Amino acid sequence: MKKLLLLGDEAIAQGALDAGLSGAYGYPGTPSTEIVEYIQRNPEAIERDVHRTWSANEKTSLEEALGMSYAGKRVIVTMKHVGLNVAADPYMNSALTGANGGVIVAVADDPSMHSSQNEQDSRFYAKFALMPALEPSNQQEAYEMPFLAYKISEKYNLPVMMRVTTRLAHSRAGVKRREVLAENKKHLPENPNQFMLLPAFARKKYKHLLSIQKDLVKESENSPFNKYFDSTDKSLGIIACGLGFNYLMENYEDSKCSHPVLKIGQYPIPKKQIEKMTSECDEILVLEEGMPLVEEMLKGFLGNRKIKGRLDGTLLGYGELNPQIVRQALKLPKIPSQAIPEVVAGRPPALCVGCPHIDTYKALNSAIEKYGQGHVFSDIGCYTLGFLPPYHAINTCVDMGASISMAVGAADAGLFPAIATIGDSTFGHSGMTPLLDAVLSGSNVVIIIMDNDITAMTGMQESQVRGRIEQICEGIGVEKEHIRVFVPLSKNHEENVKIIEEEINFNGVSVIIPRRPCIHVFAKRKKKN
Amino acid sequence: MKKDIILAGVGGQGILSIATIIGYTAIESGLSLKQAEVHGMSQRGGDVQSHLRISDKEIYSDLIPHGGADMIISVEPMEALRYKPYLSENGWLITNTKPFVNIPNYPDLEKLMEEVKAIQNHVAIDADGIAKDLNASRSMNMVVLGAASSFLDLSYEKLEQGIKFIFGKKGEKVVEANLMAMQAGRDFAERYH
Numbered sequence: 046m047k048k049l050l051l052l053g054d055e056a057i058a059q060g061a062l063d064a065g066l067s068g069a070y071g072y073p074g075t076p077s078t079e080i081v082e083y084i085q086r087n088p089e090a091i092e093r094d095v096h097r098t099w100s101a102n103e104k105t106s107l108e109e110a111l112g113m114s115y116a117g118k119r120v121i122v123t124m125k126h127v128g129l130n131v132a133a134d135p136y137m138n139s140a141l142t143g144a145n146g147g148v149i150v151a152v153a154d155d156p157s158m159h160s161s162q163n164e165q166d167s168r169f170y171a172k173f174a175l176m177p178a179l180e181p182s183n184q185q186e187a188y189e190m191p192f193l194a195y196k197i198s199e200k201y202n203l204p205v206m207m208r209v210t211t212r213l214a215h216s217r218a219g220v221k222r223r224e225v226l227a228e229n230k231k232h233l234p235e236n237p238n239q240f241m242l243l244p245a246f247a248r249k250k251y252k253h254l255l256s257i258q259k260d261l262v263k264e265s266e267n268s269p270f271n272k273y274f275d276s277t278d279k280s281l282g283i284i285a286c287g288l289g290f291n292y293l294m295e296n297y298e299d300s301k302c303s304h305p306v307l308k309i310g311q312y313p314i315p316k317k318q319i320e321k322m323t324s325e326c327d328e329i330l331v332l333e334e335g336m337p338l339v340e341e342m343l344k345g346f347l348g349n350r351k352i353k354g355r356l357d358g359t360l361l362g363y364g365e366l367n368p369q370i371v372r373q374a375l376k377l378p379k380i381p382s383q384a385i386p387e388v389v390a391g392r393p394p395a396l397c398v399g400c401p402h403i404d405t406y407k408a409l410n411s412a413i414e415k416y417g418q419g420h421v422f423s424d425i426g427c428y429t430l431g432f433l434p435p436y437h438a439i440n441t442c443v444d445m446g447a448s449i450s451m452a453v454g455a456a457d458a459g460l461f462p463a464i465a466t467i468g469d470s471t472f473g474h475s476g477m478t479p480l481l482d483a484v485l486s487g488s489n490v491v492i493i494i495m496d497n498d499i500t501a502m503t504g505m506q507e508s509q510v511r512g513r514i515e516q517i518c519e520g521i522g523v524e525k526e527h528i529r530v531f532v533p534l535s536k537n538h539e540e541n542v543k544i545i546e547e548e549i550n551f552n553g554v555s556v557i558i559p560r561r562p563c564i565h566v567f568a569k570r571k572k573k574n
Numbered sequence: 575m576k577k578d579i580i581l582a583g584v585g586g587q588g589i590l591s592i593a594t595i596i597g598y599t600a601i602e603s604g605l606s607l608k609q610a611e612v613h614g615m616s617q618r619g620g621d622v623q624s625h626l627r628i629s630d631k632e633i634y635s636d637l638i639p640h641g642g643a644d645m646i647i648s649v650e651p652m653e654a655l656r657y658k659p660y661l662s663e664n665g666w667l668i669t670n671t672k673p674f675v676n677i678p679n680y681p682d683l684e685k686l687m688e689e690v691k692a693i694q695n696h697v698a699i700d701a702d703g704i705a706k707d708l709n710a711s712r713s714m715n716m717v718v719l720g721a722a723s724s725f726l727d728l729s730y731e732k733l734e735q736g737i738k739f740i741f742g743k744k745g746e747k748v749v750e751a752n753l754m755a756m757q758a759g760r761d762f763a764e765r766y767h
Contacts, residue, residue: 050601075613216610216636295635368639382641382659386689388681389655394620
């Protein structure tokens with residue numbers, strides 16, 4: 046069969062589909078978005094009617110996935126690393142409820158923070174939850190792993206994490222498909238109380254989870270994704286997790302590394318192979334894409350000096366790995382290379398020409414100029430770029446929905462005006478509950494929901510609150526006359542400034558909805574008509 | 575056979591189409607391929623790059639090491655220079671000369687071109703101008719691909735097939751314009767030195 050040219054994300058999606066997937070759930074987030082997007086446009090998935098619509102946020106998507114698993118079907122739920130924080134409650138508890146139909150929790154981490162607020166490493170969550178995790182080093186493994194993930198998940202009745210990082214998620218290579226497995230038939234769990242976590246049941250479940258850990262280690266020791274390549278020079282042994290393996294091999298001609306190498310792609314870490322390496326080698330270099338999980342485990346609190354990696358400075362303590370960083374850690378001669386010429390200037394991302402957020406921020410800046418800096422709490426999306434010059438329109442960006450809650454807290458402390466700017470999709474994700482707080486406590490806040498009709502930053506996914514923002518705000522209890530809509534265009538500037546000023550002067554909860562489609566959506570629709 | 579190529583430009587300038595056509599050609603030629611792309615925030619008018627690796631052996635890293643690139647293909651002159659650390663000692667730099675100015679501190683173009691010309695193995699091509707003369711201004715990226723085509727060690731006929739495959743859905747006219755643009759870029763590069 047001809048190879049498919051797939052991104053790492055797409056390979057996971059194709060693998061899950063071929064391993065009998067019945068439903069994909071998730072919320073868009075770079076670098077995870079392309080998993081669900083692939084399933085949404087895949088003809089076989091459409092023909093099989095695999096569930097494939099976006100959820101409101103990561104928490105609801107993970108719970109929906111658990112529901113599908115309860116009904117016996119195989120499911121995948123996808124999110125970016127910080128999305129797992131949002132889904133952490135059901136994620137941690139899903140290790141206790143376990144799975145009925147196989148569950149893959151696919152999380153894409155973003156070391157070096159290309160499009161993220163932090164670079165947390167999701168493998169820590171898997172360890173925390175006592176859940177097995179798979180970490181591919183290439184696109185073919187990304188395709189193969191869902192087959193094993195569902196096998197383990199259904200053998201132990203336990204969800205399995207699949208962790209990728211940006212460079213694999215967004216890198217394409219040829220992938221060879223396997224025979225397609227049938228979907229599960231609908232069937233309830235054998236034990237009808239399996240998903241019941243009343244304390245008395247949860248205690249039993251936790252003991253069970255602890256008791257199978259040794260079996261999960263055995264699975265890892267026998268995993269095709271954990272490989273030991275022995276070699277002669279035992280002054281150094283190398284443990285390479287995920288992409289770390291690629292950057293290692295890149296530095297040796299014809300894959301001939303003179304040191305023993307343990308390639309890790311399945312967690313919990315394989316004890317037998319690690320014992321062999323630590324007993325035979327003088328020093329151990331640990332290469333991990335992300336935070337030092339394996340390194341810290343091996344090094345221990347007392348600091349075993351044999352273990353080299355991010356903690357002792359052999360590798361940088363932050364950021365993603367690459368071939369030259371690994372080369373330096375291996376003490377191989379540097380490949381000659383030249384510097385970036387001084388004349389080259391930085392080119393940060395910016396709001397697009399014609400973006401509706403530009404006109405909203407211009408109006409907002411005019412309306413609040415007299416109050417000075419420090420009044421605008423913002424959120425996660427394209428509009429976060431309003432922080433940059435020439436706008437300087439916002440002051441904060443913390444996590445999804447925090448604009449509204451922080452404005453409420455600041456208003457409680459007496460800050461006036463306290464203004465939030467949040468996108469339509471982010472409002473649907475995590476903005477409704479803080480808006481309820483604002484209404485319940487009668488906060489003096491202005492919430493600007495910038496409705497561009499799409500989830501723009503992650504590449505144009507449909508917004509879950511499309512066409513119902515006013516209804517939602519009214520239903521939550523915002524007074525109808527303080528839900529104002531305007532069209533962010535320069536010709537409306539004066540009028541829009543006036544609306545913002547009026548709502549600042551209202552002592553209570555105001556919602557302003559600047560509404561104009563993202564310029565890219567507008568262009569696409571115009572082309573179609 | 576091994577070719578490590580950095581593709582450079584600004585979000586929206588069409589470097590991924592170049593990558594897709596070279597990728598298609600490599601796969602059709604039975605070679606291995608890895609192609610790392612930039613998605614997400616940087617696509618909003620920021621600098622974007624793609625690491626494209628082609629080989630007849632197994633490719634490990636999705637990223638090209640510093641000092642390892644056989645070519646930089648850029649649709650914008652300043653972006654070409656941003657990836658100079660990747661260029662190998664005898665590597666080629668093929669770049670469009672038309673600046674994409676969306677920042678207030680865009681450097682002096684002459685100084686940029688001096689830096690481009692300081693690299694011995696270079697082709698500097700006014701791809702926007704050539705595309706415009708052909709009445710195919712949207713095919714600027716294919717002019718740049720054409721200028722790079724003779725350094726790729728890939729069959730030119732297969733690159734043409736790649737264009738037909740990628741743009742086929744958009745109709746015969748679009749395919750023709752892109753084929754013409756690539757040929758014009760190729761002709762320019764052959765006369766360049």
